[in-house]
Amino acid sequence: MSRALTVKGFFARRGPLAAAHPQYEFRAGQLEMALAVEEALAERRHLIVEAGTGTGKTLAYLAPALISGKRVIVSTGTKNLQEQLFFKDIPFLRTFFPELKACYLKGRANYACRQKIYDAEREPVLSGLDEVSDFQIIREWEQTTETGDRAEIDGLAASSTAWAKLDARGELCTGQKCAQWERCFVTLARQQAWESDLIIVNHHLFFADLAVREQDPAAGVLPEASAVIFDEAHELEDVASQYFGLTVSSGQVEDLIRDIRATARRKEFQSTDLDHLLDMVGLHAERFFRCFPAQEGRSGFAGHDSFLAEHGEAYASILNGLELLAAHLQLVRQAPEELAPLHRRVEELGGRLREWMEGRSESNVYWVERRGRGCYLQATPIDVSGLLRERLFNDGPVTVMTSATLAVAGSFEYARVRLGLETARELIVPSHFDYQSQCLLYVAHHLPDVRGAGYLEAASREIVRLLRHSRGRAFVLFTSYQQMRQAHERVEGELDYPVLLQGTRPARSLIEEFRRTPHCVLFATSSFWQGVDVQGDQLSCVIIDKLPFAVPSDPVVEARVRAIRSTGGNPFYDYQVPQAAIALKQGFGRLIRSRTDRGVLALLDNRITRQRYGQVFFDSLPDYRFSTEIEDVESFFDNV
Ligand code: SF4
Structure with missing residues (x-):
């Protein structure tokens, strides 16, 4: 690794970066951020930095990390960004750091299990022509791949059921x-991580690892590092909540039964007793999960006592069934190696179920979710700040948190409180874009209140009007599926442009179609609010229906609101408004992705201009040109 380089020198107007990169443009903000990261690593002091779109923040943290010569983990919000760093930025950086050892690690489900592939060749676990043809592709690839990462296989559907039977x-x-x-590909990936200076992971893997270490410090896959840099750090609270929580689901029981049956068949320890036990556990599980609310979606669950009074027998039966099954598996003579993990799974499932029904920690919110056929019992920490402080910030590696959307009205208070980051240097690097000339923010001030009866009709008319001015080329983003579908129904027939609707096919294919199709319009919800990047004219307008407040009846949101109120805080201003301001900034951030992009952002929710809290949103957004007059939208597009 080249130690002669300094961060300042690297980014200098006539430095090595400028020499190697013909399009390099010196950006003071990028250098400022890079120097702050350098200082954080050297002084071992946490750093939180918001870097507006176009700052070049990836290089601003990668370069100082590499120059430091220390081992650094970079954690991203999405696998997409993870791949972009590894396949685009790292090869470029090798020009300056030829000895750089970097790798990326994903969750186990992304790697193939060689043993399962060999087993599948001998014994029939695949069903249907699709699975058999996917298997041939996977089998052939397994013989040549060095990584075992499924992302290498072109043409394997994301939903491939064959892959789900062969992953690690x-x-x-x-x-x-x-x-x-x-x-084994997982062993090799881990080994590589242990030998690397730079390890690129995603937040899911990072927090799964952190949570696993708490149970068993030797079970972690990530090596010790001097620093962890979290990109897209605005997602950390959500991801940490998932991994520090607890889930018991009907699908877990079904998978377990299926795996035990398959292994028993393969390893020849089937018996009538085992069959009966598995049937019994299946029936008890079905009965037990039927006792929970039937409505689709998320609902709160505070009634453990009343539930047990009414359905105690169903609970006792499934618990008893799992205990008998565990005992039976332990008694199987000449137990094959494959039995140990199954036995462990039965015990763990029983343990989690007992913890969910009887543990009832005050710091968790207990809730139930129905998705399709599945029933999920969830326990989520109401506040992850204490856990993160203890397990990450207090005596772990130094951390750098960065994102284009972390500050609310110029302050990091919200992010710091939610994450438990008490002492950290703070930096806001404004965007490199000229928002005043590139972008107009239009608020449809004249529309009825979003909560009123006439809103949908009026908003749909406004969408048509805006799309005619922009000649399509727009994302229309909604805060709920229902709103999206209703508006789409009203608007579709009125437009002469191709209209795409989320849910009609996979997200990636919708985006590709959008990019390819002139004047296309995409109707979508929250999953398109972040991480989607369409540069150029093709995306010239982003319309958002409502200020994106989290659904107040959601059990986790409700519990967080209650907890803030109980400690004397103001949940609306301390939690709901900041959370929505960050989400709005993300959604609007889709529009301007380069210095040459131009376009209109339209908000169909006049609470931003009519309510006092609206100012927090304005203070959090970049310095867009602003108007409430549709004529300004018209003349903006006339001048494009
Ligand atoms: S070690 Fe585990 S994941 Fe790796 S090949 Fe063997 S069974 Fe599969």
Whole structure:
């Protein structure tokens, strides 16, 4: 690694970066951020930095990390960004750091399990022509791939059921006892991580690892590092909540039964007793999960006592069934190696179920979710700040948190309180774009209140009007599926442009179609509010229906609101408004992705101009040109 380089020198107007990169433009904000990261690593002081779009923040943290010569983990919000760093930025940086050892690690489900592939060749686990043809592709690829990462296989559907039977998820893994251990892709990826200076992961993997270490410090996959840099750090609270929480689901029981049956068949320890036990656990599980609310979606669950009074027998039966099953598996003579992880899973499932029903920690919110056929019992920490402070910030590696959307009205108070980051240097680097000339923010001030009866009709008319001015080329983003569908129904027939609707096909294919199709319009919800990047004229207008407040009846939001109120805080201003301001900034951030992009942002929610709290939103957004007159939208597009 080249130690002669300094951060200042690297980014200098006539420095190595400028020499190697013909389009390099010196950006004072990028250098400022890079120097702050350098200082954080050297002084071991946490840093929180908001870097507006176009700052070049990726290089602003990667370069100082590499120059420091220390081992650094970079954690991203999405696998997409993870791949972009590894396949685009790292090869470029190798020009300056030829000895750089970098790798990326994903969750186990992304890697193939060699043992499962070999087993599948011998015993029939695949069903249907699609699975058999996917298997042939995977089998052939397994012989040549060096990483075992499924992202390498073009043409394998995201939903491939064959892959789900052959991936390296831990449930059936026998670890060091596996005959393939030495050449296992997961082992190799870990080894590579241990030998690397720069390890690129995603937040899910990072927090899964942190949570697992708490149970068993030797079970972690990530090596010790001097620093962790979190990109897209505005997602940390959500992801940490998932991994520090607890889930018991009907699908987990079904998968477990299926895996035990398949292994028993393969390893020849089937018996009538085992069959009966598995049937019994299946029936008890069905009965038990039927006792929870039937409506689709998320609902609160505070009534453990009344539930047990009414359905105590169903609970006792499933628990008892799992205990008998665990005892039976332990008694199987000449137990094959594959049995150990199954036995462990039965015990863990029983333990989690008991913890969910009887543990009832005050610091968790308990809730139930129905998705399709599945029922999920969830326990989520109401506040992750204490957990993060203790397990990450207090004596772990130094952390750098960065995102284009972390500050609210110029302050990091919200992010710091939610994450438990008490002492950190703060920096806001404004965007490199000239928003005043590139962008107009239009608020449809004349529309009825979003909560009123006439809103949908009036908003739909306004959408048509805006799309005619922009000649399509727009994302129309909604805060709920229902609103999206209703508005789409009203608007579709009125437009002469191609209209795409979220949910009609996979997100990636919708975006590709949008990019390819002139004057296209996409109707979508929250999953398109972030991480989607369409540069150029093709996206010239982003319309958002409402200020994106989290649904107040959502059990986790409700519990957080209650908790803030109980400590004397103001949940609306301390939690709901900042959360919505960050989400709005993300959504609007889709529009201007380069110095040459131009376009209109339209908000169909006049609470931003009529309510006092609206100012917080304005103070959080970049310095867009602003208007409430549709004529300004018209003349903006006339001048494009
Ligand atoms: S060690 Fe585990 S994941 Fe790796 S090949 Fe063996 S069973 Fe599969």
